[in-house]
Amino acid sequence: MSASKRIDLTDIAGVVVLYNPDDQFFENIKTYLHQVDKLYVVDNSDKPAINVSQYIGQISKIHYINNEDNKGVAYALNVAAQAAIKDGYSHLLTMDDDSKAPVDMVESMISFHNKYPYSNKLGIISVSHSKPLKHVEYKKVLFTMTSGNIVNLHAYQKVGAYNEKLFIDHVDHEFGIRLNLLDYEIIEIADVKLNHRLGTSKSIYLLGYKYNFVSHSPLRLYYFTRNGLYIINSYVFSAPFFCMKILKLVIIESLKSFLLDDDKKNRFIYLIKAIRDALSKNLGKINV
Structure with a gap:
């Protein structure tokens, strides 16, 4: 298996997907704008801010x-990916609109790509989203969060576009x-971290202990x-180990939601609807 050609900053475009961003979005973009050749800003906001x-x-x-x-994160990513391919980027x-990049993030990822012996098989190079990686330079994973990825657009064309029926979550x-x-x-990559905000942080006291979630x-x-x-x-037979990980995530998040969060009645209603829609393959954006 031969390695693919070396890449540099001129081969890399970027995309940030917006959804009703606050003013911090401008500062976030500044942290990686200089690290790409072109940045596609795809606005999913209901009413884009002037x-x-x-x-x-x-x-x-x-x-x-x-x-x-x-129109969903998958749609926005596909719009940018197709534009990048058309514009000649590899x-x-x-990036998410609430993510900040370290100053050398893309350079570190390019450096890894160019020295990796089988770089033509790299589908995604990502910042470290997993548990802290010790004594290793990198870790192969089954999946990674979208923000802080460099996606191989040749691989994107081979495997197909992001699944727009999912709309958001698990894309x-x-x-x-x-x-x-x-x-x-x-x-x-172990030594590349991303400053990223996930949801709303809350605290609750249970049996005298404080839990942050x-x-x-x-x-x-x-x-x-x-x-x-x-x-x-969809994938239980072709990728059972992967599906076990997804099932674990779903169970944990559902339990956390019911045990730690408020509005439990509404959460239960949505949970039942989620199960029904999954079984009937009723996907896409729902009207609320």
């Missing part, structure tokens, strides 16, 4: 795409399983559960 378009309109390397509605950096997991099934590798809305619980169960049903 200050967003005004700010990015002043920067030549930014290409703003207004979806005029929330790789795409994917990265489902894409990861298809990469693995075609023998592409997903690698997290990340809270998600009942609607996000719905998407997380529905899509997780759909993936399990």
